[in-house]
Amino acid sequence: MSFVPVSALLREAEREGYAVGAFNCNNMExxxxxxxxxxxxKAPVIMQASQGAIKYAGIEYITAMARVAAASSQVPVALHLDHGTSFEQVIRCVRAGFSSVMFDGSKLPLEQNIAVTRQVTAVARPVGVSVEGELGKISGTEDHIAVSEAEAYFTDPEEARYFVEQTGVDSLAVAIGTAHGRYKGEPKLDFERLSRIRELVRIPIVLHGSSGVPGEAIREAVRRGVRKVNIDTNIREAFVGTVRQILAEDADEIDPRKVLGPAREAAVEVIREKIRLFGCSGKARG
Incomplete structure (x- = not known):
């Protein structure tokens, strides 16, 4: 099976009221x-690569690994650029075969964010690549793009309406209280803001920085219109935590397969748990 656009997966999610998991990948395991x-x-899935992953593994390796996975799979798979911060990088990913791209212009003035996002949409849409935009800053750090808690701000619903009208994006990442990386306390999501944004934009909403958000809060966000949920930190924690445990138990182990294999299995369990949380199990349209 070849890659499908994220927009196609989110249309199905919108019809049935669930969210699709978007999981960051950095290596083969x-x-x-x-x-x-x-x-x-038996769930549709979004594999996504950030700028850091592309720099680490190379765009050719990321694309090739994801393509092999999709080709042998019976579930729909999308390959998505997460947090692209330049028009040039977005185009590189479109040319490499990504089926979906995100331009993150959230640090730009509104009109500049709109202008570049519109350029991305104009190039991606004719070749069947879906586009995610972002409005509002999400605190934390994503591949060295830092946003302090003081600098972070929530998405304004009226600006979201204007942004979507002007850009024609397929989905919109919003800031409602989540953060990238590990949380220092329990996040408090602004659900009323989320509902207002959803009323005004009428397109699928994306929730970034979701690893540390309690399950019930995720379920409530999905009920209020979130259709794509990004997970990275929880996967890293499970993967690296297992590697540390194995090496702590046997410091002389030198077979990467005996270290990375169990780490891979730990990641599988985390991802399966998230898929069930999002209501996505059994929703594959193969």
């Missing part, structure tokens, strides 16, 4: 974990 979990849950 995590790509395998994502596809194994999606197959086990």
């Amino acid at each position: 995590i790509v395998q974990a994502i596809i194994t979990a999606a197959e086990a849950e």
Whole structure:
């Protein structure tokens, strides 16, 4: 099966009221974990690569690994650029075969964010690539793009309406109280703001920084219109935590397969749990 656009997956999610998991991949084992979990849950899935992942593994390797996973899969798979911060990088990913891209212009003035996002949409849409935009800053750090808590601000619903009208994006990432990386306390999401945004924009909403958000808060966000949920930190925690445990138990182990194999299995379990939380199990349209 070839890649499908994220927009196609989110249309199905919108019709049935669930969210699709978007899981960041950095290496072969995590790509395998994502596809194994999606197959086990019979769920559509979004593999996404950030700028950091592309720099680490190379765009050709990321694309090739994801393509192999999708080709052998019985569930729909999208390959998505997460937090692209330049028009040039977005175009590189479109040319490499990504089926979906995100331009993150949230640090730009509103009109500049709109202008570049509109350029991205104009290039991506004719070749069947879906586009995610972002409005409002999400605190934390994403591949060294830092947003302090003082600098972070929530998405304004009226600006969201204007942004979507002007850009024609397929989905919109919003800031309602989540953060990238590990949380220092329990996040408090602004659900009323989310509902107001959803009323005004009428397109699928994306929730970034979701790893540390309590399950019930995720379920409530999905009930209020979130259709794509991004997970990265929880996967890293499970993967690296297992590696540390194995090496602590046997410091002389030198076979990468005996270290990375169990780490991959730990990642599978985390991803399966998230898929079930999002209401996505059994929703594959193969």
